[in-house]
Amino acid sequence: MNKQKKIALTGGPNSGKTTALTILKETFGPQVELVREAATMIFSGGFPRQDNSPAHIEAAQKIIFVATREMEALAEEYSKADLIVCDRGTVDAAVYWPGGVVDFFKVMNTSLEKELARYDAVLHLSPPTNPDFYQSTHVRTENLDQAFEIDRKILDIWKEHPHRLIVEGKEHFFEKAEIIKDFVEKIIKG
Numbered sequence: 448m449n450k451q452k453k454i455a456l457t458g459g460p461n462s463g464k465t466t467a468l469t470i471l472k473e474t475f476g477p478q479v480e481l482v483r484e485a486a487t488m489i490f491s492g493g494f495p496r497q498d499n500s501p502a503h504i505e506a507a508q509k510i511i512f513v514a515t516r517e518m519e520a521l522a523e524e525y526s527k528a529d530l531i532v533c534d535r536g537t538v539d540a541a542v543y544w545p546g547g548v549v550d551f552f553k554v555m556n557t558s559l560e561k562e563l564a565r566y567d568a569v570l571h572l573s574p575p576t577n578p579d580f581y582q583s584t585h586v587r588t589e590n591l592d593q594a595f596e597i598d599r600k601i602l603d604i605w606k607e608h609p610h611r612l613i614v615e616g617k618e619h620f621f622e623k624a625e626i627i628k629d630f631v632e633k634i635i636k637g
Contacts, residue, residue, distance in 0.1 A: 451529060452634055453519070453565065455536030457605060458572035459598025460589050463620055464534055467572065467627050471532055474628055478635055480526035484534035485514035501545035505554075512540040512555055519565070529635050536569070537562045542600040559604070568634055569611040572623060573598050576616040 456464050468481050489510055490496055495503075515537050522531045538559065544551035552558050574594045589597060605611060612630050614623050 452567040453531040454568040455533050455566045456570050459574040460594040462572035462574045478529045480522050480528035480531045482518050482522050482533040485511045508540040563608050569608045571613045573616045
């Protein structure tokens, strides 16, 4: 068996990450292990989002960063899958940090370079360009313009990763799905 690989599935809000995870599990079964998004779990679990003060945002992003790392570590230790697919990576939390990216990694006692090196590849999905396909939820509170701004920041923070695929917003998700499956299949086959 080849060395187990790990990819970050990232991108702006409503870009299809959760749907992509479902498709990957259905397509590749036990060959992939999924690590769910920590932010969704934390905010769905009751962490309040109404306070956008810097202290509140910092507290949330610290929790998200640590939870992401711990969930990835568990998957790496216990999964027998060829590929671990992480719904976002540790790098993503820095995008939301009020003090900026450099300050985030300093507070987290790591660096962007170290965090990028945790992933063998990055699959970036961008939000849909058609506003009719964008939906806010109780967890995803951003409007479409904010989603595009977050997507730009995420594109920028991952830009130094040597193995990254960017899938632009498509009107029909099945177009994205085929690109995603091909990318993952190549990684699994190594």
